[in-house]
Amino acid sequence: MLDQIIRDYREAVFDTDGEGAVAVAENALNNGIAAEDIVFKVVIPVIEEMMAVINRDPDANLAQHFMTAQIAATVTEKMLVHFRQPPASQGKVVIGTSAGDLHSLGKRIVMGCLKSLMIEVVDLGVNVTPERFVDAAVEHDAQVIAISSMMIHTARGENGSLAVRRLLQERGLESRVKLVVGGAPYRFDPELYRTVGADAWAEDGITAGRVIQDLIRAVTRP
């Protein structure tokens, strides 16, 4: 039965059919499948599969990333309320756009992917100062700070990732908190993340999920 559910769910996700995907999950639930199984055996494997496919697919596009993230996050959220115990956290991320940057789409897609991977996300919104990123990471005990920047000056400038790196250094937090960046400028220059002092970057939202998962593991299981 689970195999059929996986097949149906996969088909809905690959067709970016949000309503279809939710229906598959809810049907499964009504047929007695545990919400935990739906998330860990259906939703997460399918999004992981999607990561692999999208990376190889020359026709992959932003609409797909948006819908995949959106669907997976919605289904996960709907299933979570049916969990018998609160789920074990897979890690925690604080995310926002850099100071002076009001572009929120990248952040939203990345957040969707993280949620579907059961990673907790604290959304700091747009135009976030370096101090707020670091303070929030400490306050929430997050393993990762994620910064989205859509312009060159907000990616490379003095109030973005570079300043966050400096604060992490000054406060002796570097082994506890990793820094990941993303957004258009990083796609145009894949080496840029080093220039701005980040630990990693990802070129799309689905890959971001995997990269952030790896960073969380680097902190929690060094």
Next chain:
Amino acid sequence: MTPLQRLIAAVKGEPADRIPIFCNLLDQGAQELGMSLEHYYSNGEHVAEGQLRMRERYGHDNVWSLFYVGKEAELFGCRKILFASDGPPNVAQFVIQDYDDIEKLEVPVDVAAHPAFLETAKCLAILRREVGGKVPICAYLTGSMTFPALLMGMDRWMELLLTGPADLRELLLAKCSEFFRREIAAYRAAGADVLLYSNPFGCTYFVGRKRFREQSLPWMERDLAEGGVDGVVYYCGMSPFANIVGEVIDRLKIGAYYFGPDDDIAEAKAIVADRGLTCGVINDIKMLSWSEQQVRDEVRRIIGAGKGSGRFLFGTGVMPYAIPEANIRAMLDEAYRLGRWE
């Protein structure tokens, strides 16, 4: 030869001294005039002066009437722009806050007479007086499929486009397209020669082929139907689009294509062939960190792939403020040299 003659020759595939070279320096004008960006962009005289001085300094083949893209949102009533000291201004207030606002949205009837267009008109008048008929004057216009991003943010536009109510989506697109037609007419009347049709949703980085065919193409057709494609340049915000350019040419008959730096220019040129002008574009974000030699090598690669026997232009994106002057000079020097026809 004047830069305009050079451009026209390239478009028509006729002989010239060299290929046209576009270098898009916007924010740099403020530096040149020793002003803050906010002060610079408050007055069309500044922008015109900045453009003219940039061209005097570097000798490239175009000037711009574009201040910053957010100006188009100001024509719809956006009142808040976020200025930075080291980068382009951004829309900081979305005119569409919820779906109800789409119905209320009013398309400016007379773009040319709109208060938010006055400084642009002033700039255009000065450019026309100083270099009109000699240097191509460029204008920037956002296509209807992309324009909603300026009115409601990319985030909410993507949501409406992919999951929202179809009637509201179509209504918004119709309003944006109507605006586009009025705007392009206003720019033409004000003397712009090159009309950069900016529409990132016109490539498959943003939407799949199906949506591209079912939505992007028809809306582009509507945008351009009335005014025609004279002077229009197809541009997807630096995203690659060689994979669909054939369909665009067949359907829209636009005469010039401003590719992304990741496009394979030889392939793009082979598809466009003698049906239009192929523009090979350098990755100006990498120009921030490249050495002068790397810049030169890249210019050589692009011109080598695209120049062929003509119908080719070399250009930049919106050059980031922080690109070292030496790299701008190295790029142009190499392009002038390699772009020459014997």
